Amino acid sequence: MSSAPPKNEPPKPSNFLRGIIERDLEAGTYAGRHFGGNPGDAAHHAAGQPDPARIRTRFPPEPNGYLHVGHAKSICLNFGFARDYGGICHLRFDDTNPEKEEQEYVDAIIEAVHWLGFDWTAGGTSHLYYASSYFDFMCRAAEALIGDGLAYVDEQSADEMRTSRGDFNRPGTDSPYRSRTPAENLARFADMRSGQLPDGAAVLRAKIDMASPNINLRDPALYRIKHATHHATGDAWCIYPMYTYAHPIEDALERITHSFCTLEFEDQRPFYDWLLENLARLGLLAHPLPKQYEFGRLNLTSVMTSKRKLKAMVDEGIVQGWDDPRMPTIFGMRRRGYTPASIRAMAEATGASKTNIWLDYSVLDIALREDLEGQAPRMMAVIDPVKLRLVNWGELFGAAHVEACSAPVHPQRPELGTRAFGLGPEVWIERDDFAETPPKGFFRLFPGNKVRLKYGMVIECIGCEKDADGRITAVLANVVPDTKSGTPGADAVKVKGTITWVGVHDALPVELRLFERLFTVDQPGSDELDFRAAVNPRSLTVASGFAEPALASAQPDDKVQFERHGYFVADRLDHAAGRPVFNRITSLKDTWQR
Ligand code: ATP
């Protein structure tokens, strides 16, 4: 996808997931089921009330890093469906892997989902869950499978297991441990659990079909031994469930109806169903069971959406942290100035499809502009300043005179009032608003040309001053009398160009951080390419500019449109009264050129 829906027209994204939900609601697939008030097994839910939620979805991050724009897509889908169809969306931490997970990430994920505008509290109940709190049930379910002859403890080496699994062209072969009796397996599983075996000495495997064309059904691992401290359960466990075993159970215990995941899990779906149907038959889980549906991942051009690679960017110092404004993490985007509404609009506009999509990054910028256009106050700022001296100022008004000027805070919203600033004998203008010898079609300042200082007066350029190296140190102009904006006859002198400016006497010095794409290619980190080679060396420019005095009252996170230059936000970490720091979110139109 490379274009956004046209303006003023609500997006009509193709979204086959909505179709699935609507079909289930119509058929009453999940009507009349009970919910025990919180997650639990079949008996727990049977004893509960009819479920007030028409559907249940979940967003299940692993707390092993910060969320990125791809996760935002999944959050918007899952929470959005729950909102739209009278359902409830759970936030569930898939914290079944003790080694990579940390409380820091749990806290950051909660903050990010809230910031995006979603909540998991419904009817006074918080549906925030941790997969690690289901470890007891998962172990009980494993014992039930063993007892039913559907799981066994395999003690082959990792190499042997890999070889005996076969591949796409070759069926697997049975492990010598596959024919152990349930009693032997139960005893050996108890040894695994009680810590008698070292890491890697044994795994619990499902007993399905070593010749299945779907390799995921060739006796997948359910539990492995890992003597590791878990961030939530401490040292209570030395065996941990595999993701493919844990995830379906988590969904079922929470009474999820629609379990949406990305395409790479498609081959896992048969195991998802195998596991849940067997556990339901054994009386552990309640019908109707959750169903898994896969949708395409969202990728944005010129950014990477892989926690692992983003972590490498942070660890190697390529960016300044997880919340670097160039990062496609939710915290990076927040700091850059993207609004929750713009991210939600982007997610909504892209729907859900059966293939992975590459979305042009500019779609996010378009959504941002649409969100801020109607709200951001306007202000003038000069990014690359050069001094403009008004030579006849003293003669016309007296050297110390400052002419009071004003402009609307927002051109379409008079109720927001006006902003005040002054025009004096010296003003800052953009260096590239002056040309000694103008290129064709240049309507701004060059000797002999007239322009209007926006909200101020018409001036006529008479030349410039240079230093020994030939660099321009000042632009010179004369004021054209009786041309002040808003006064009678001000428009009598016609000009082709209007430029923005700030008075030297009342300018507020401001640090401006200007960004370009972090990568110079559309798909960094695709397999053939090391993303490090594609880092854009010009992705950050820090400029010392000037802004209108009214900017002095800006608070961190405040957004503003600098006229002609784009949307900016006061940096949430570094901006302070007396030391303004603004990030450019995006320009006013798409100017990104490769
Ligand atoms: P990463 O590969 O970056 O670590 P992940 O998929 O492993 O991402 P999880 O924490 O497991 O990260 O993901 C939580 C949820 O977000 C999952 O349901 C996953 O499918 C979904 N998700 C992750 N990346 C994307 C993406 N690019 N587009 C849509 N959904 C995504």
Ligand code: MG
């Ligand atoms: Mg993952």
